[in-house]
Amino acid sequence: IYLTPTLNTSTYYYVSAASAGAQVSGAKARSSGSDLPFYYGGLVFTALNNFQLNSVKVKPMRSGLCTYVLYPGQQGGGTPIYTYSQTFTNADSANWVTLPLNWTIPAGTYTLYKLNTGSAFTNWRDLTPASTTNSPLTAFPYNIGGVVNITSGLTSGNTASQIYYYFYEWSITTICESPRVAVPAFITTPPVIDISGSDTLCQEIGRAHV
Numbered sequence: 001i002y003l004t005p006t007l008n009t010s011t012y013y014y015v016s017a018a019s020a021g022a023q024v025s026g027a028k029a030r031s032s033g034s035d036l037p038f039y040y041g042g043l044v045f046t047a048l049n050n051f052q053l054n055s056v057k058v059k060p061m062r063s064g065l066c067t068y069v070l071y072p073g074q075q076g077g078g079t080p081i082y083t084y085s086q087t088f089t090n091a092d093s094a095n096w097v098t099l100p101l102n103w104t105i106p107a108g109t110y111t112l113y114k115l116n117t118g119s120a121f122t123n124w125r126d127l128t129p130a131s132t133t134n135s136p137l138t139a140f141p142y143n144i145g146g147v148v149n150i151t152s153g154l155t156s157g158n159t160a161s162q163i164y165y166y167f168y169e170w171s172i173t174t175i176c177e178s179p180r181v182a183v184p185a186f187i188t189t190p191p192v193i194d195i196s197g198s199d200t201l202c203q204e205i206g207r208a209h210v
Contacts, residue, residue, distance in 0.1 A: 036127070051175055061093055063089050
């Protein structure tokens with residue numbers, strides 16, 4: 001049941017049936033090598049259909065607070081759709097850490113971005129051409145289950161086709177959704193109630209009837 005807010009004019013709402021589909025993993029596999037970490041930047045991707053971003057893997061390079069956001073479109077600023085923050089420990093900095101995002105994302109273009117919370121709080125990234133010890137090499141685009149297409153890195157508002165920022169081994173769940181159907185919500189003018197007429201006083205009960 002959906003309760004509308006207070007309405008002053010007629011409008012339409014759109015409804016559909018949706019269910020979770022398959023869980024799929026993809027994007028770039030975690031890498032090993034000596035590429036330099038960095039403290040902000042992200043990945044631009046297109047969602048071809050609605051999906052849920054269950055989790056991604058990152059490698060923090062030291063303890064401290066890191067904040068990750070989802071921006072609409074191709075941008076590294078503005079008002080985020082989602083925000084996730086995690087404080088890493090010294091033990092985390094020696095490992096790959098799974099971020100449990102669980103974000104539902106409609107079809108469209110987005111940027112998954114690490115905010116600048118201080119130049120000391122860096123995460124692992126990969127460069128291309130990579131160092132000789134780095135594997136696997138970066139090669140955009142990365143397609144995940146025919147639903148998500150990661151097209152480039154992004155930093156300071158500029159795309160970076162040779163840099164893969166931070167977010168490895170995505171886990172997504174596809175969403176199967178029926179076509180939306182319009183449901184009208186009509187606001188009608190209430191009838192006028194006529195309360196005119198003569199009053200009759202009923203003395204035996206002491207009340208006037210209209």
